[in-house]
Amino acid sequence: MENDLKCLLRLWLQWDKNEKTLQTIAALEQSGNLEELRDRLGSRMEFGTAGLRAPMGAGFSRINDLTIIQTTQGFARYLEQQCPDLRQKGVVIGFDARADPPSGGNSLRFAKIAAVVFLSQGIPVFLFSKITPTPFVPYTILHHKLSAGIMITASHNPKQDNGYKAYWGNGAQIIPPHDGGIARSIEQNLEPWAESWDEGLAETSPLCKDIYDEIYRDYFRDLQKLCFYREVNTKASLRFVHTSVHGVGHVFVQSAFAVFGLDLPAAVPEQCDPDPEFPTVIYPNPEEGKGVLTLSMRLADKKDARVILANDPDADRLAIAERQETGDWRVFTGNETGALLGWWSFECWRKGAGAATAAHLPDVYMLASTVSSKILSAIASQEGFKFEETLTGFKWMGNRAHELMDKGKIVLFAFEEAIGFMCGTTVLDKDGVSAAAVAAEMAVFLAAQKVTLAQQLQNIYDKYGHHVSQTSYFICRDPATITRLFNRLRSFNGTAASYPQCCGGLDILHVRDLTTGYDSSKPDGKAILPSSSSSQMITFTFSNGCVATMRTSGTEPKIKYYTELCAAPGHNDPIGLSKELTRVVDDIIKEFFEPEKNGLIWRSSV
Missing domain, CATH: 3.40.120.10 (Alpha-D-Glucose-1,6-Bisphosphate, subunit A, domain 3)
Structure with a gap:
């Protein structure tokens, strides 16, 4: 030894x-x-x-x-x-x-x-x-x-x-x-x-x-600030199913619904009690999609519930699914839910602010991480409030929200594509309990107007521009392979700082490397967002407007990728836009990731 x-x-x-x-x-x-x-x-x-x-x-x-x-x-x-x-x-x-x-x-x-x-x-x-x-x-x-x-x-x-x-x-x-x-x-x-x-x-x-009893009481008292349509909620016929995926969320989401005057959601019986073995799921992460929501969908079909709300085991994240007219279930991505909750947050604020809306708009902010959809930016540019992006993770959005509040600004909403949402600023972190109640009120309000969540998402895209995204990841348990893969992108032509100039026939206009602090779009070549040599993160902007980011996870053996292609308001071919993005993603995987050569295991995300 x-x-x-x-x-x-x-x-x-x-x-x-x-x-x-x-x-x-x-x-x-x-x-x-x-x-x-x-x-x-x-x-x-x-x-x-x-x-x-x-x-x-x-x-x-x-x-x-x-x-x-x-x-x-x-x-x-x-x-x-x-x-x-x-x-x-x-x-x-x-x-x-x-x-x-x-x-x-x-x-x-x-x-x-x-x-x-x-x-x-x-x-x-x-x-x-x-x-x-x-x-x-x-x-x-x-x-x-x-x-x-x-x-x-x-x-x-x-x-x-x-x-x-x-x-x-x-x-x-x-x-x-x-x-x-x-x-x-x-x-x-x-x-x-x-x-x-x-x-x-x-x-x-x-x-x-x-401090349990006191915080339980005061948290739900403060949650009332996010409720804007209690009278509508009390008359709602829309039914919900909720799952806490064997975690802590059941009791707290039930209480949140009660605070909002909503009928309590049906709880998935096999998953509502905490169980550290997570016996009914392979991964206790609702971000994985239908595989985690199978029991929820079965119960929702039985109860004639149209909307499913799912928390992760510590209840700081929220996934939403909705049964469509075809009978199939649509699981919304984090970016899609972010679009819906961002739109709703602004509509509720505008209702609460009343005649003073225009005067306060310059002080109103929404935030999203840099790998999340830019839909909030599109909404902000039309409606007049401010949008900022931060580094990945709610640690950055929470700290930035606090800085803005110290300056007298109003932070309405923040989100990350990994189904994390911050509604208001009572909690400066993602909160799946408050987000569940806010999402339910939004769904009830829309249902009263005979509009589904999917239809409202389409309305948002029609007004502010279609934002099509694809996000997924590869499993890689070898740190040396990860380092070699990212270093190859930094010396693509065999010399230092020679990043790829094209991919799949598309030119790459800009490269931002937040591992090294490089940004080719800036006159001095320096990135504005903070960089860190301890993690890998490179963003490519393509000539067709697609933005693609590759990064490592700080907590799991994953290489994640995030891609988005945006169209101007009035664009009426979302299917074509989605197909174009799929082509770009396929080329990125083939040329940049080289999965077979690097022994990467692809996993499908929502």
Whole structure:
């Protein structure tokens, strides 16, 4: 056994106090399984802008008691440096229903362990006593003006995973420079403090308070601000089905419907109770489409419900499906739902603002990530409000929304194509609970006018221009292959910075590389959006107007691609537009991805 691995093994056996994970590593040592030891101990999870996400189990590369303690010790020390009033304000910690019986790990246990670290240092903790949606954590931060928050969840990842999602005092997910500062602080505080293993503190400390009932009450009270047609809702005949995909969302979406005066949606019985095994789905991610919604569609057909609403396991995302006149189900993409909710948000704001609409328009904003549809930009250009794009992820939109609010601006809506939606600014993060209620009210309002969601989407495109998009991904578990693929695009002609000039017969007009900070469309060649060498992301703009982005996922072994082709208002050939985009996508896959050569596995998205 090499010296480095011996040292890591010694530290694990010295530091870990959890009998199950301690014995797992000890057994691997006794059996001489160096490969498994190296996998578990040889690398450490990296703390990034999304915090941590990894499989549960023993080892420095996994989520477990020890790595939760190490991460929280670093986070606590960093907060002490950055927040002088930390011990007056405190932090909030929430958790979902994930569990790993073999290692004894589960989200509740990890939340309590994280709470103990803060409590041992005299830092107050608001600890939820029950599972909650992820949005409850950022909501609580703003509601109580706290210093930070943590949500223990792996969202829609496979069942063996868990995660540690960190929020700053502005209620948004952490971004640079705080992510780097926390990562360095973790490295400086790896050895567990003696008090960090005192599990009883979470039960006995007067600094630890259960905030579940209060936040449940206040969140749904504030949710009423997003309800504009309660009288219409109470008379609605439109029926809904909801699934929480074995996650936390059932109780909260039922409450959201009640707040809006809507009849409660029928819940998929096999999926409404939390179950960390996710027994009815391969992937607990409604973004995957009909495969995840099979039981929902079956129930909706039985109940004569026309609309399905689906949350991911931590209820921060929302998928929508609608039965068409043919009887088939249409699952809306994140971009299509973003178009609908963006249009609806503006219509509701205009109704609420009344005669003052025109005066306030210059201060009204909507946001979307750079890989999402530009439909909000098209709506903004006609209606007079402002649109901004940010880097991928709600961490960027949440922080930008906070900056705009500080300047007295009104942020109505933000979305990302990965079915994440922020309606209003009570929560500066994606929120599948509020989005479900808002979407239901929109569907009810349209139904009262005998308009379906699909028809309204067509109306939006007719007025603001058709926006056709295709988004999917490849599975690639080899980091070296990913690096080689993207570096090839940066030296396509055999020399540095020689990006492709054409693809499938179309010229490439512009290239933006947010890994290197290059943008050929700018006079100085420098990208405006922030760049990061730790992730891969290249965008190509084609001569026919198509925009295509390729990027890696920060939490999964995926290479994602996002493409969109837009037409001017009045364009009446959406089928032709879609066919043209398909041709471009096929050429991109063939020429840029080279799937067979690189061993990539294509997966279909909605």
